[in-house]
Amino acid sequence: MSTPLFPTAPDKHALEHGAELSPRFNADGLVVAVAQHADTGEILMLAWMNDEALKLTVDTNIAHYFSRSRNELWKKGETSGQLQDVVELRVDCDQDAVLLKVRPRGDGGACHVGFRSCFYRVLEDGKLIERDAPLHDHD
Amino acid sequence: MSTPLFPTAPDKHALEHGAELSPRFNADGLVVAVAQHADTGEILMLAWMNDEALKLTVDTNIAHYFSRSRNELWKKGETSGQLQDVVELRVDCDQDAVLLKVRPRGDGGACHVGFRSCFYRVLEDGKLIERDAPLHDHD
Numbered sequence: 001m002s003t004p005l006f007p008t009a010p011d012k013h014a015l016e017h018g019a020e021l022s023p024r025f026n027a028d029g030l031v032v033a034v035a036q037h038a039d040t041g042e043i044l045m046l047a048w049m050n051d052e053a054l055k056l057t058v059d060t061n062i063a064h065y066f067s068r069s070r071n072e073l074w075k076k077g078e079t080s081g082q083l084q085d086v087v088e089l090r091v092d093c094d095q096d097a098v099l100l101k102v103r104p105r106g107d108g109g110a111c112h113v114g115f116r117s118c119f120y121r122v123l124e125d126g127k128l129i130e131r132d133a134p135l136h137d138h139d
Numbered sequence: 140m141s142t143p144l145f146p147t148a149p150d151k152h153a154l155e156h157g158a159e160l161s162p163r164f165n166a167d168g169l170v171v172a173v174a175q176h177a178d179t180g181e182i183l184m185l186a187w188m189n190d191e192a193l194k195l196t197v198d199t200n201i202a203h204y205f206s207r208s209r210n211e212l213w214k215k216g217e218t219s220g221q222l223q224d225v226v227e228l229r230v231d232c233d234q235d236a237v238l239l240k241v242r243p244r245g246d247g248g249a250c251h252v253g254f255r256s257c258f259y260r261v262l263e264d265g266k267l268i269e270r271d272a273p274l275h276d277h278d
Contacts, residue, residue: 016252019266019268034185041175041180043173043175043238046171046231058262090259090262091258091267092257092258097185097258113156113232118231119229119230119236120229123160123197123227126160127158127159127160128157128159128230129158
């Protein structure tokens with residue numbers, strides 16, 4: 001085992017009220033991360049971070065995730081140009097979730113399908129409706 | 140096996156563009172759910188849903204989750220009064236995450252620690268700072 005990048009909270013009080021970032025990674029070594037647009041409040045995407053991705057995000061203020069499908073560190077936007085500048089980073093009460101307030105670069109999008117947000121569909125009367133105009137045409 | 144409560148998308152196009160709500164539950168039978176305040180845009184909490192919780196949420200417009208710690212269906216607010224009226228339900232591109240826009244009842248909070256949002260701590264200069272005033276005193 002290599003040295004952990006983050007400490008473990010010694011007890012519930014430290015976990016919920018402590019000043020130490022002490023993420024509780026799951027059995028796969030991941031915490032869930034929500035990216036919210038810093039200016040509009042729109043939820044852009046949900047992804048996962050391992051310790052390295054979280055550390056890089058904190059150190060560089062650019063969002064890094066862990067791709068579960070590719071099983072590798074994922075600097076969001078490295079190919080698409082949709083890099084995310086992190087304006088604020090929050091954790092939840094039990095530190096198994098991270099909230100990033102970001103400003104996307106490039107075309108301002110976050111979703112590989114071509115929408116600004118991954119949450120482009122609303123459930124209405126039992127059916128999913130695409131509500132947001134795509135940023136650009138997508139095959 | 141009982142009858143599935145939701146269909147499985149037949150292909151990637153249906154998953155990403157179809158009108159059928161076809162959630163991709165993980166190996167534990169869960170999808171992740173983000174609750175966002177419908178009026179303020181504040182992210183309130185992140186939790187999990189099994190098929191039953193999602194079905195009940197869709198059918199009643201009151202947020203239901205699955206408690207991983209208690210291993211049971213969790214009607215949020217049933218004891219605290221912080222029921223969440225669901226104003227809008229969205230899914231992400233690959234349908235493994237749900238976004239709920241909600242209005243909390245009761246004291247308007249969502250977090251067991253006593254804050255309005257579970258994300259009450261901001262990372263600043265490497266330390267977590269409690270940024271939001273608690274709704275009420277909490278032991």
